[in-house]
Amino acid sequence: MDRTGQYWNPFIETLPREKLIKIELKLFRVLLQWAKENSPFYRRKLHGIDPQDIRSLEDIAKVPMTEKEELRMAQEGKEPFPYGELLAVPLEHLSEFHQTSGTTGKPVYIPDTYESWQWLVEVWCYILYAAGFRRSDRVFIPFGYNVYISFWQGHYAAEKMGCEVVPGGALDTKGRLLKMKEVKATALMNTPTYGLHMVEVAKEIGLDTKRDLNIKKIICAGEPMPEPTRLRLEEEWGADVYNHIGGTEPGGWAGMCSEKKGMHVIEPYFLLEMVDLETMSKPVPSGVRGVAVITSLCRRCVPLIRFNLKDIMMVLDDPCPCGRTSIRVDQVEGRVDDLRKIRGIFFSPNIVEEVVRGGFPEVVEFETILTREGVMPVLTLRLELDPSIGENQGKWIQDRLQEQLKIKTNLTFKIERVKPGGLPRYTLKSSRFKDLTK
Amino acid sequence: MEYDLKAIHLEIKAIEERVIRLKEMGSGVETIERNANAILSFIYILKKNISDIIEIAD
Numbered sequence: 001m002d003r004t005g006q007y008w009n010p011f012i013e014t015l016p017r018e019k020l021i022k023i024e025l026k027l028f029r030v031l032l033q034w035a036k037e038n039s040p041f042y043r044r045k046l047h048g049i050d051p052q053d054i055r056s057l058e059d060i061a062k063v064p065m066t067e068k069e070e071l072r073m074a075q076e077g078k079e080p081f082p083y084g085e086l087l088a089v090p091l092e093h094l095s096e097f098h099q100t101s102g103t104t105g106k107p108v109y110i111p112d113t114y115e116s117w118q119w120l121v122e123v124w125c126y127i128l129y130a131a132g133f134r135r136s137d138r139v140f141i142p143f144g145y146n147v148y149i150s151f152w153q154g155h156y157a158a159e160k161m162g163c164e165v166v167p168g169g170a171l172d173t174k175g176r177l178l179k180m181k182e183v184k185a186t187a188l189m190n191t192p193t194y195g196l197h198m199v200e201v202a203k204e205i206g207l208d209t210k211r212d213l214n215i216k217k218i219i220c221a222g223e224p225m226p227e228p229t230r231l232r233l234e235e236e237w238g239a240d241v242y243n244h245i246g247g248t249e250p251g252g253w254a255g256m257c258s259e260k261k262g263m264h265v266i267e268p269y270f271l272l273e274m275v276d277l278e279t280m281s282k283p284v285p286s287g288v289r290g291v292a293v294i295t296s297l298c299r300r301c302v303p304l305i306r307f308n309l310k311d312i313m314m315v316l317d318d319p320c321p322c323g324r325t326s327i328r329v330d331q332v333e334g335r336v337d338d339l340r341k342i343r344g345i346f347f348s349p350n351i352v353e354e355v356v357r358g359g360f361p362e363v364v365e366f367e368t369i370l371t372r373e374g375v376m377p378v379l380t381l382r383l384e385l386d387p388s389i390g391e392n393q394g395k396w397i398q399d400r401l402q403e404q405l406k407i408k409t410n411l412t413f414k415i416e417r418v419k420p421g422g423l424p425r426y427t428l429k430s431s432r433f434k435d436l437t438k
Numbered sequence: 439m440e441y442d443l444k445a446i447h448l449e450i451k452a453i454e455e456r457v458i459r460l461k462e463m464g465s466g467v468e469t470i471e472r473n474a475n476a477i478l479s480f481i482y483i484l485k486k487n488i489s490d491i492i493e494i495a496d
Binding site: 004009011012015019022023026027113114115118119122268269298 | 439441443475476478479480482483486487488490491493494
Protein backbone atom coordinates (compact mmCIF):
# COMPACT_ATOMS: atom_id res chain seq x y z
CA MET A 1 0.00 0.00 0.00
CA ASP A 2 1.39 3.41 -0.94
CA ARG A 3 1.28 5.52 2.22
CA THR A 4 3.45 8.33 0.84
CA GLY A 5 0.74 10.99 1.42
CA GLN A 6 0.59 10.16 5.12
CA TYR A 7 4.00 11.61 5.85
CA TRP A 8 5.74 14.92 5.46
CA ASN A 9 8.88 12.96 4.59
CA PRO A 10 8.08 9.30 3.85
CA PHE A 11 11.77 8.38 3.51
CA ILE A 12 12.91 9.58 6.92
CA GLU A 13 9.73 8.87 8.85
CA THR A 14 9.66 5.18 7.92
CA LEU A 15 13.40 4.56 7.99
CA PRO A 16 14.39 1.42 9.98
CA ARG A 17 15.49 2.29 13.51
CA GLU A 18 19.07 1.16 13.05
CA LYS A 19 19.46 3.62 10.17
CA LEU A 20 17.86 6.43 12.17
CA ILE A 21 20.33 5.80 14.98
CA LYS A 22 23.23 5.72 12.51
CA ILE A 23 22.20 9.15 11.19
CA GLU A 24 21.73 10.49 14.73
CA LEU A 25 25.21 9.39 15.76
CA LYS A 26 26.71 10.95 12.66
CA LEU A 27 24.82 14.22 13.25
CA PHE A 28 25.87 14.15 16.91
CA ARG A 29 29.57 13.91 15.97
CA VAL A 30 29.19 16.71 13.43
CA LEU A 31 27.40 18.90 16.00
CA LEU A 32 30.09 18.28 18.65
CA GLN A 33 32.80 19.28 16.21
CA TRP A 34 30.86 22.40 15.16
CA ALA A 35 30.18 23.39 18.77
CA LYS A 36 33.82 22.92 19.80
CA GLU A 37 35.00 25.07 16.91
CA ASN A 38 32.39 27.82 17.06
CA SER A 39 30.77 28.12 20.49
CA PRO A 40 33.01 29.52 23.28
CA PHE A 41 30.69 27.90 25.84
CA TYR A 42 31.00 24.40 24.36
CA ARG A 43 34.68 24.82 23.50
CA ARG A 44 35.30 24.98 27.24
CA LYS A 45 32.67 22.43 28.21
CA LEU A 46 33.73 19.82 25.65
CA HIS A 47 37.45 20.18 26.29
CA GLY A 48 39.08 16.76 26.09
CA ILE A 49 36.18 15.16 24.24
CA ASP A 50 36.90 13.84 20.75
CA PRO A 51 33.73 13.73 18.63
CA GLN A 52 35.13 10.74 16.76
CA ASP A 53 35.00 8.70 19.98
CA ILE A 54 31.18 8.77 19.87
CA ARG A 55 30.38 5.53 18.08
CA SER A 56 27.33 4.23 19.93
CA LEU A 57 24.36 5.56 21.93
CA GLU A 58 26.18 4.47 25.09
CA ASP A 59 29.17 6.66 24.16
CA ILE A 60 26.95 9.74 24.31
CA ALA A 61 27.00 9.55 28.10
CA LYS A 62 30.70 10.56 27.90
CA VAL A 63 29.52 14.04 26.92
CA PRO A 64 28.46 16.24 29.85
CA MET A 65 24.84 17.34 30.10
CA THR A 66 23.89 20.99 29.68
CA GLU A 67 21.79 22.62 32.40
CA LYS A 68 19.62 25.69 31.92
CA GLU A 69 21.57 27.59 34.59
CA GLU A 70 24.73 27.11 32.50
CA LEU A 71 23.00 28.77 29.55
CA ARG A 72 22.15 31.74 31.77
CA MET A 73 25.72 31.97 33.07
CA ALA A 74 27.11 31.80 29.53
CA GLN A 75 25.02 34.86 28.62
CA GLU A 76 25.09 37.00 31.75
CA GLY A 77 27.49 39.91 31.13
CA LYS A 78 29.16 38.10 28.24
CA GLU A 79 29.77 39.31 24.71
CA PRO A 80 28.27 39.48 22.17
CA PHE A 81 25.24 40.94 23.92
CA PRO A 82 22.75 39.40 24.66
CA TYR A 83 23.65 35.87 23.53
CA GLY A 84 27.12 35.71 25.04
CA GLU A 85 29.16 32.57 24.73
CA LEU A 86 26.33 30.40 23.43
CA LEU A 87 26.47 31.94 19.99
CA ALA A 88 28.24 29.87 17.35
CA VAL A 89 27.82 32.19 14.36
CA PRO A 90 28.68 35.87 13.79
CA LEU A 91 26.10 38.25 15.27
CA GLU A 92 25.34 39.74 11.85
CA HIS A 93 24.09 36.36 10.61
CA LEU A 94 21.12 36.39 13.00
CA SER A 95 17.58 37.06 11.87
CA GLU A 96 15.31 35.94 14.75
CA PHE A 97 15.13 36.76 18.44
CA HIS A 98 13.25 34.73 21.04
CA GLN A 99 13.58 34.30 24.76
CA THR A 100 12.43 31.86 27.40
CA SER A 101 9.57 32.90 29.64
CA GLY A 102 11.78 33.19 32.69
CA THR A 103 9.43 31.02 34.76
CA THR A 104 12.39 29.34 36.45
CA GLY A 105 14.75 32.32 36.59
CA LYS A 106 16.27 34.98 34.37
CA PRO A 107 15.22 34.54 30.72
CA VAL A 108 17.61 32.93 28.26
CA TYR A 109 17.90 34.64 24.87
CA ILE A 110 17.85 32.29 21.91
CA PRO A 111 18.48 33.65 18.41
CA ASP A 112 18.28 32.03 15.00
CA THR A 113 19.89 32.59 11.66
CA TYR A 114 17.67 32.43 8.59
CA GLU A 115 18.92 28.88 8.07
CA SER A 116 18.33 27.67 11.63
CA TRP A 117 14.91 29.32 11.72
CA GLN A 118 13.90 27.62 8.49
CA TRP A 119 15.12 24.41 10.02
CA LEU A 120 12.87 24.86 13.08
CA VAL A 121 9.96 25.63 10.78
CA GLU A 122 10.65 22.44 8.82
CA VAL A 123 10.53 20.40 12.04
CA TRP A 124 7.11 21.88 12.78
CA CYS A 125 5.98 20.82 9.30
CA TYR A 126 6.65 17.22 10.40
CA ILE A 127 4.60 17.90 13.54
CA LEU A 128 1.65 19.57 11.79
CA TYR A 129 1.52 17.02 8.99
CA ALA A 130 1.40 14.14 11.49
CA ALA A 131 -1.49 15.97 13.19
CA GLY A 132 -3.43 16.00 9.93
CA PHE A 133 -2.86 19.65 8.93
CA ARG A 134 -3.06 19.95 5.15
CA ARG A 135 -2.90 22.68 2.53
CA SER A 136 -6.69 22.84 2.46
CA ASP A 137 -6.76 24.10 6.06
CA ARG A 138 -7.45 27.65 7.15
CA VAL A 139 -5.47 27.87 10.36
CA PHE A 140 -6.39 30.41 13.01
CA ILE A 141 -3.64 31.30 15.49
CA PRO A 142 -5.01 33.02 18.61
CA PHE A 143 -1.59 33.93 19.91
CA GLY A 144 -0.19 37.27 21.06
CA TYR A 145 2.76 37.36 18.66
CA ASN A 146 5.68 38.41 20.84
CA VAL A 147 9.19 37.52 22.08
CA TYR A 148 8.20 34.00 23.09
CA ILE A 149 8.67 31.34 20.45
CA SER A 150 5.27 29.68 21.17
CA PHE A 151 3.38 29.51 17.88
CA TRP A 152 5.80 31.40 15.65
CA GLN A 153 7.18 28.10 14.37
CA GLY A 154 3.66 26.81 13.85
CA HIS A 155 2.66 29.94 11.94
CA TYR A 156 5.52 29.68 9.46
CA ALA A 157 5.22 25.89 9.18
CA ALA A 158 1.52 26.10 8.33
CA GLU A 159 2.35 28.73 5.73
CA LYS A 160 5.12 26.57 4.29
CA MET A 161 2.78 23.59 4.08
CA GLY A 162 0.39 25.64 1.99
CA CYS A 163 -2.27 26.24 4.64
CA GLU A 164 -3.93 29.63 4.82
CA VAL A 165 -2.84 31.26 8.06
CA VAL A 166 -5.08 33.72 9.89
CA PRO A 167 -3.10 35.55 12.61
CA GLY A 168 -5.36 36.25 15.58
CA GLY A 169 -2.83 38.28 17.50
CA ALA A 170 -4.22 41.64 18.49
CA LEU A 171 -7.79 40.54 19.18
CA ASP A 172 -9.28 39.72 22.56
CA THR A 173 -10.78 36.26 23.10
CA LYS A 174 -14.26 37.30 22.03
CA GLY A 175 -12.87 38.96 18.90
CA ARG A 176 -10.86 35.84 18.11
CA LEU A 177 -13.90 33.59 18.42
CA LEU A 178 -15.96 35.83 16.18
CA LYS A 179 -13.14 36.01 13.62
CA MET A 180 -12.84 32.21 13.61
CA LYS A 181 -16.55 32.00 12.91
CA GLU A 182 -16.45 34.72 10.27
CA VAL A 183 -13.61 33.14 8.25
CA LYS A 184 -14.75 29.54 8.90
CA ALA A 185 -11.33 28.54 10.23
CA THR A 186 -10.75 24.77 10.16
CA ALA A 187 -7.74 24.45 12.45
CA LEU A 188 -6.31 26.05 15.57
CA MET A 189 -3.07 26.29 17.52
CA ASN A 190 -3.27 27.18 21.20
CA THR A 191 -2.23 26.22 24.69
CA PRO A 192 -4.57 23.67 26.32
CA THR A 193 -5.51 26.25 28.94
CA TYR A 194 -6.41 28.84 26.35
CA GLY A 195 -8.42 26.24 24.41
CA LEU A 196 -10.60 25.77 27.50
CA HIS A 197 -10.74 29.50 28.19
CA MET A 198 -12.04 30.13 24.67
CA VAL A 199 -14.84 27.63 25.36
CA GLU A 200 -15.75 29.54 28.52
CA VAL A 201 -15.84 32.90 26.71
CA ALA A 202 -17.77 31.39 23.78
CA LYS A 203 -20.48 30.29 26.20
CA GLU A 204 -20.66 33.81 27.65
CA ILE A 205 -21.37 35.28 24.21
CA GLY A 206 -23.79 32.54 23.21
CA LEU A 207 -21.47 30.59 20.91
CA ASP A 208 -21.17 26.83 20.95
CA THR A 209 -17.59 25.96 19.92
CA LYS A 210 -18.73 22.55 18.65
CA ARG A 211 -21.85 23.64 16.77
CA ASP A 212 -21.17 27.21 15.66
CA LEU A 213 -17.51 26.99 14.66
CA ASN A 214 -15.85 24.86 12.01
CA ILE A 215 -12.67 23.81 13.83
CA LYS A 216 -11.71 20.23 12.91
CA LYS A 217 -8.23 19.98 14.39
CA ILE A 218 -6.27 21.67 17.13
CA ILE A 219 -2.60 21.43 17.95
CA CYS A 220 -1.62 22.35 21.48
CA ALA A 221 1.70 23.58 22.79
CA GLY A 222 3.19 25.62 25.58
CA GLU A 223 2.36 23.51 28.62
CA PRO A 224 1.85 19.87 29.57
CA MET A 225 -1.52 18.50 28.49
CA PRO A 226 -2.75 15.52 30.53
CA GLU A 227 -4.90 13.11 28.54
CA PRO A 228 -8.16 14.10 30.31
CA THR A 229 -7.56 17.73 29.27
CA ARG A 230 -6.99 16.65 25.65
CA LEU A 231 -10.20 14.60 25.69
CA ARG A 232 -12.13 17.46 27.22
CA LEU A 233 -10.89 19.82 24.50
CA GLU A 234 -11.96 17.28 21.86
CA GLU A 235 -15.39 17.12 23.43
CA GLU A 236 -15.82 20.88 23.77
CA TRP A 237 -14.57 21.73 20.28
CA GLY A 238 -15.81 18.64 18.42
CA ALA A 239 -12.32 18.48 16.91
CA ASP A 240 -9.26 16.22 16.88
CA VAL A 241 -6.82 17.58 19.44
CA TYR A 242 -3.10 16.82 19.18
CA ASN A 243 -0.33 17.31 21.65
CA HIS A 244 3.18 18.47 20.87
CA ILE A 245 6.34 19.11 22.91
CA GLY A 246 8.85 21.85 22.39
CA GLY A 247 10.59 24.73 24.05
CA THR A 248 12.51 27.86 23.21
CA GLU A 249 15.91 26.21 23.54
CA PRO A 250 15.37 23.07 21.42
CA GLY A 251 12.32 24.24 19.42
CA GLY A 252 9.48 21.76 18.81
CA TRP A 253 10.77 18.20 18.99
CA ALA A 254 7.84 15.75 19.23
CA GLY A 255 4.23 15.57 18.12
CA MET A 256 1.20 13.30 18.07
CA CYS A 257 0.10 11.37 14.98
CA SER A 258 -3.48 10.36 14.14
CA GLU A 259 -3.22 7.41 16.56
CA LYS A 260 -2.98 9.88 19.46
CA LYS A 261 -0.94 7.44 21.52
CA GLY A 262 2.04 9.43 22.67
CA MET A 263 4.16 11.84 20.66
CA HIS A 264 6.69 10.89 17.99
CA VAL A 265 10.15 12.31 18.54
CA ILE A 266 11.24 14.01 15.32
CA GLU A 267 14.12 11.63 14.63
CA PRO A 268 16.83 11.69 13.40
CA TYR A 269 16.95 15.44 14.03
CA PHE A 270 16.58 15.19 17.79
CA LEU A 271 18.30 12.73 20.05
CA LEU A 272 16.26 11.97 23.13
CA GLU A 273 17.69 10.30 26.21
CA MET A 274 15.89 9.49 29.44
CA VAL A 275 17.71 9.57 32.77
CA ASP A 276 16.57 8.59 36.24
CA LEU A 277 14.61 10.95 38.46
CA GLU A 278 16.88 10.71 41.50
CA THR A 279 20.39 11.32 40.14
CA MET A 280 19.44 12.63 36.68
CA SER A 281 22.45 10.81 35.26
CA LYS A 282 21.69 7.09 34.84
CA PRO A 283 19.84 6.02 31.67
CA VAL A 284 16.37 4.52 32.15
CA PRO A 285 14.82 2.06 29.70
CA SER A 286 11.59 2.48 27.73
CA GLY A 287 8.48 2.18 29.82
CA VAL A 288 10.12 3.67 32.90
CA ARG A 289 9.44 7.23 33.96
CA GLY A 290 12.48 9.49 33.77
CA VAL A 291 13.76 12.96 32.97
CA ALA A 292 14.12 13.95 29.32
CA VAL A 293 17.47 15.07 27.92
CA ILE A 294 17.48 16.38 24.37
CA THR A 295 20.07 17.19 21.72
CA SER A 296 18.98 19.36 18.85
CA LEU A 297 21.13 17.87 16.11
CA CYS A 298 20.74 20.31 13.23
CA ARG A 299 20.49 23.81 14.70
CA ARG A 300 23.94 25.26 14.34
CA CYS A 301 23.68 28.87 15.51
CA VAL A 302 23.11 28.00 19.19
CA PRO A 303 24.15 24.39 19.67
CA LEU A 304 22.28 22.51 22.38
CA ILE A 305 23.91 19.29 23.47
CA ARG A 306 22.39 16.90 26.01
CA PHE A 307 20.13 19.62 27.40
CA ASN A 308 18.37 18.63 30.61
CA LEU A 309 14.75 19.55 29.97
CA LYS A 310 13.72 18.55 33.50
CA ASP A 311 10.44 17.26 32.06
CA ILE A 312 9.22 13.98 33.50
CA MET A 313 7.99 11.50 30.92
CA MET A 314 8.36 7.98 29.59
CA VAL A 315 9.51 6.54 26.25
CA LEU A 316 7.15 4.22 24.41
CA ASP A 317 8.99 2.12 21.86
CA ASP A 318 6.30 -0.27 20.69
CA PRO A 319 5.62 0.10 16.95
CA CYS A 320 3.05 2.75 16.10
CA PRO A 321 0.32 1.69 13.63
CA CYS A 322 0.90 4.96 11.74
CA GLY A 323 4.09 3.43 10.33
CA ARG A 324 6.48 6.03 11.69
CA THR A 325 9.56 4.36 13.11
CA SER A 326 10.58 7.07 15.55
CA ILE A 327 10.29 6.48 19.28
CA ARG A 328 7.38 8.12 21.09
CA VAL A 329 7.02 9.74 24.48
CA ASP A 330 3.85 9.80 26.51
CA GLN A 331 2.50 13.02 27.98
CA VAL A 332 4.73 15.25 30.09
CA GLU A 333 3.86 14.23 33.63
CA GLY A 334 5.38 17.26 35.25
CA ARG A 335 8.63 19.07 35.83
CA VAL A 336 11.39 18.06 38.16
CA ASP A 337 11.31 21.65 39.49
CA ASP A 338 7.66 21.21 40.53
CA LEU A 339 8.10 17.78 42.08
CA ARG A 340 7.66 17.93 45.88
CA LYS A 341 8.09 15.33 48.55
CA ILE A 342 5.11 15.79 50.85
CA ARG A 343 4.79 13.54 53.88
CA GLY A 344 7.19 11.12 52.20
CA ILE A 345 5.22 10.99 48.94
CA PHE A 346 6.36 12.39 45.57
CA PHE A 347 3.72 14.86 44.41
CA SER A 348 3.53 16.32 40.90
CA PRO A 349 0.95 19.14 40.46
CA ASN A 350 -0.01 17.75 37.05
CA ILE A 351 -1.93 14.98 38.80
CA VAL A 352 -4.38 17.60 40.05
CA GLU A 353 -5.11 18.66 36.48
CA GLU A 354 -5.62 15.02 35.47
CA VAL A 355 -8.21 14.58 38.22
CA VAL A 356 -9.97 17.91 37.67
CA ARG A 357 -10.15 17.66 33.88
CA GLY A 358 -10.88 13.94 34.00
CA GLY A 359 -14.23 14.06 35.73
CA PHE A 360 -15.28 17.54 36.75
CA PRO A 361 -16.43 19.61 33.76
CA GLU A 362 -18.09 22.03 36.23
CA VAL A 363 -14.64 23.28 37.26
CA VAL A 364 -13.84 26.36 35.23
CA GLU A 365 -10.44 27.14 36.74
CA PHE A 366 -8.31 25.90 39.62
CA GLU A 367 -4.98 26.29 41.37
CA THR A 368 -3.02 24.29 43.89
CA ILE A 369 -1.27 26.02 46.77
CA LEU A 370 1.36 24.45 49.01
CA THR A 371 1.71 26.08 52.43
CA ARG A 372 2.82 25.05 55.90
CA GLU A 373 0.92 24.87 59.16
CA GLY A 374 3.68 24.64 61.74
CA VAL A 375 5.99 22.06 60.23
CA MET A 376 3.25 20.24 58.32
CA PRO A 377 2.89 20.88 54.59
CA VAL A 378 -0.69 21.62 53.49
CA LEU A 379 -2.08 21.31 49.98
CA THR A 380 -5.05 23.49 49.11
CA LEU A 381 -7.03 23.24 45.90
CA ARG A 382 -8.74 26.52 45.04
CA LEU A 383 -11.70 26.00 42.75
CA GLU A 384 -13.74 28.19 40.50
CA LEU A 385 -16.97 26.46 39.52
CA ASP A 386 -19.37 27.28 36.71
CA PRO A 387 -21.57 30.15 37.99
CA SER A 388 -24.71 28.04 37.42
CA ILE A 389 -23.62 25.55 40.13
CA GLY A 390 -25.58 25.99 43.37
CA GLU A 391 -24.32 25.65 46.95
CA ASN A 392 -25.35 22.01 47.45
CA GLN A 393 -24.06 20.77 44.12
CA GLY A 394 -20.86 22.73 44.70
CA LYS A 395 -20.36 21.01 48.04
CA TRP A 396 -20.96 17.63 46.42
CA ILE A 397 -18.34 18.39 43.72
CA GLN A 398 -15.83 19.53 46.36
CA ASP A 399 -16.29 16.29 48.32
CA ARG A 400 -15.93 14.11 45.21
CA LEU A 401 -12.79 15.99 44.18
CA GLN A 402 -11.26 15.61 47.62
CA GLU A 403 -11.98 11.89 47.46
CA GLN A 404 -10.49 11.47 43.95
CA LEU A 405 -7.38 13.47 44.82
CA LYS A 406 -6.82 11.32 47.89
CA ILE A 407 -7.08 8.17 45.76
CA LYS A 408 -4.71 9.51 43.08
CA THR A 409 -2.08 11.16 45.28
CA ASN A 410 -2.49 9.54 48.68
CA LEU A 411 -2.52 13.07 50.09
CA THR A 412 -5.34 15.04 51.69
CA PHE A 413 -6.28 18.34 50.07
CA LYS A 414 -8.13 21.27 51.58
CA ILE A 415 -10.69 22.52 49.08
CA GLU A 416 -11.60 26.20 48.80
CA ARG A 417 -14.26 27.61 46.50
CA VAL A 418 -13.41 30.90 44.80
CA LYS A 419 -16.02 33.29 43.34
CA PRO A 420 -16.46 33.31 39.51
CA GLY A 421 -13.59 35.15 37.82
CA GLY A 422 -11.53 34.96 41.02
CA LEU A 423 -8.68 32.90 39.58
CA PRO A 424 -6.24 34.05 36.86
CA ARG A 425 -6.72 33.07 33.19
CA TYR A 426 -3.74 32.20 31.04
CA THR A 427 -3.14 32.60 27.32
CA LEU A 428 0.38 31.18 27.34
CA LYS A 429 2.02 29.10 30.05
CA SER A 430 -0.33 28.49 32.93
CA SER A 431 0.91 28.59 36.48
CA ARG A 432 -1.56 26.63 38.57
CA PHE A 433 0.85 25.50 41.26
CA LYS A 434 2.15 27.89 43.89
CA ASP A 435 4.63 26.79 46.49
CA LEU A 436 4.38 29.32 49.33
CA THR A 437 6.63 27.34 51.66
CA LYS A 438 9.81 28.87 50.19
CA MET B 439 5.34 5.31 -6.58
CA GLU B 440 9.05 4.56 -6.68
CA TYR B 441 11.60 7.27 -5.98
CA ASP B 442 15.25 7.32 -6.97
CA LEU B 443 16.77 8.80 -3.82
CA LYS B 444 20.28 8.69 -5.19
CA ALA B 445 19.26 10.77 -8.21
CA ILE B 446 17.41 13.23 -5.94
CA HIS B 447 20.50 13.50 -3.75
CA LEU B 448 22.72 14.22 -6.77
CA GLU B 449 20.26 16.88 -7.96
CA ILE B 450 20.38 18.57 -4.53
CA LYS B 451 24.18 18.61 -4.68
CA ALA B 452 24.15 20.04 -8.18
CA ILE B 453 21.73 22.82 -7.16
CA GLU B 454 23.89 23.64 -4.15
CA GLU B 455 26.98 24.00 -6.32
CA ARG B 456 25.12 26.23 -8.77
CA VAL B 457 23.74 28.47 -6.00
CA ILE B 458 27.20 28.84 -4.46
CA ARG B 459 28.47 29.84 -7.91
CA LEU B 460 25.59 32.29 -8.31
CA LYS B 461 26.43 33.83 -4.94
CA GLU B 462 30.06 34.27 -5.96
CA MET B 463 29.05 35.80 -9.29
CA GLY B 464 26.79 38.31 -7.54
CA SER B 465 29.11 38.97 -4.63
CA GLY B 466 28.38 42.40 -3.15
CA VAL B 467 24.91 42.62 -4.72
CA GLU B 468 22.49 42.34 -1.81
CA THR B 469 19.58 40.87 -3.75
CA ILE B 470 21.70 38.09 -5.20
CA GLU B 471 23.61 37.32 -2.01
CA ARG B 472 20.59 37.33 0.31
CA ASN B 473 18.37 35.31 -2.00
CA ALA B 474 21.18 32.85 -2.71
CA ASN B 475 21.65 32.49 1.06
CA ALA B 476 17.93 31.82 1.47
CA ILE B 477 18.09 29.11 -1.20
CA LEU B 478 21.11 27.58 0.54
CA SER B 479 19.09 27.41 3.78
CA PHE B 480 16.50 25.29 2.01
CA ILE B 481 19.24 23.22 0.41
CA TYR B 482 20.53 22.54 3.93
CA ILE B 483 17.07 21.25 4.85
CA LEU B 484 16.85 19.06 1.76
CA LYS B 485 20.26 17.62 2.53
CA LYS B 486 19.11 16.72 6.04
CA ASN B 487 15.85 15.30 4.70
CA ILE B 488 17.28 13.28 1.82
CA SER B 489 21.05 13.31 1.42
CA ASP B 490 21.78 12.04 4.94
CA ILE B 491 19.90 8.84 4.12
CA ILE B 492 22.05 8.26 1.05
CA GLU B 493 25.26 9.19 2.83
CA ILE B 494 24.84 6.65 5.64
CA ALA B 495 24.21 3.93 3.04
CA ASP B 496 27.54 4.73 1.31
